[in-house]
Amino acid sequence: DQQVKQNSPSLSVQEGRISILNCDYTNSMFDYFLWYKKYPAEGPTFLISISSIKDKNEDGRFTVFLNKSAKHLSLHIVPSQPGDSAVYFCAPGHTGANSKLTFGKGITLSVRP
């Protein structure tokens, strides 16, 4: 039972353009959502989060949008840079599960110079 789906395993965009990474979930208990970025041979690093009481959170070039009714969120990166090339994980959690996170399988983003 896959509670978190990142259906596009990979995405390639041109430097300077927008990258949009999507994530769908099925568990309505999720009430906060984190995005992590992972480079090869390193652990994931936190990127941005959003609470279920919000529909948008912005931090510099990164914006996350949440559509609760559709159980869908997306991460926008504008403008994309070659250093953004990595695997991006959507990781929701819910207060009833304390700090447990459920990770999607990740999307490999490649930003072409």
Add this chain to the structure above:
Amino acid sequence: KAGVTQTPRYLIKTRGQQVTLSCSPISGHRSVSWYQQTPGQGLQFLFEYFSETQRNKGNFPGRFSGRQFSNSRSEMNVSTLELGDSALYLCASSHGTSGGEQFFGPGTRLTVL
């Protein structure tokens, strides 16, 4: 502030053996979570320890166990290793509150021959 450290970084074992992995969290963090990353399954939650008690558990067989010490350092043990246990094992530390960011270590790459 020092980050999350994991030892060893690489490990090669044979089927049937057992292995112990270690994780030192960020100072002041009381929660340590363990995840298994494989190419096909992404990051899967193993368990979480908070103040020396297992607080959450994922869907892994009993061969996978862990513990946490009074200084919040945690160990994970896998007994009777199988080929399918080959993976990157990541630990993450946090204050243990819902919605809080988890900080990951670099992982231990386990290869079972």
